[in-house]
Amino acid sequence: MKGILSWIGILVVLGLTVNFACQFGRHWTFGRYGMTLSLLAADGRTYLDGTEVDPASLAIARSGSEEECFLGVLIVLVVLAGCVVWKRRRLYRMQMKAFDQELRRICEMRRDNQRG
Numbered sequence: 001m002k003g004i005l006s007w008i009g010i011l012v013v014l015g016l017t018v019n020f021a022c023q024f025g026r027h028w029t030f031g032r033y034g035m036t037l038s039l040l041a042a043d044g045r046t047y048l049d050g051t052e053v054d055p056a057s058l059a060i061a062r063s064g065s066e067e068e069c070f071l072g073v074l075i076v077l078v079v080l081a082g083c084v085v086w087k088r089r090r091l092y093r094m095q096m097k098a099f100d101q102e103l104r105r106i107c108e109m110r111r112d113n114q115r116g
Helices: 002-022 055-063 066-115
Strands: 028-030 036-038
Touching: 036 055, 036 066, 055 066
Parallel strands: none
Antiparallel strands: 028 036
């Protein structure tokens, strides 16, 4: 079950990436910071291909600081990913320290039993 869930997660991310890439040029393009910019039609309410824009994306696009908003989100995600990596490495070090201490204790017990 655990293996299936990890594959489902990978497939969902892959599917969303392909979907996002397929909308390049119709819904979005790259801006000056390398972040995405919405491509709105002349009416300002739809994308270039005529599909409706959701209210949150429309509000961000109309604010004029769409790239800065997405850059802020990217920074937050990078910081959170860094925290996860740091915590996992810390947990690994704690586990290895406990394993090393237990191994030393077992070796000492064996030596004491062999002597006495």
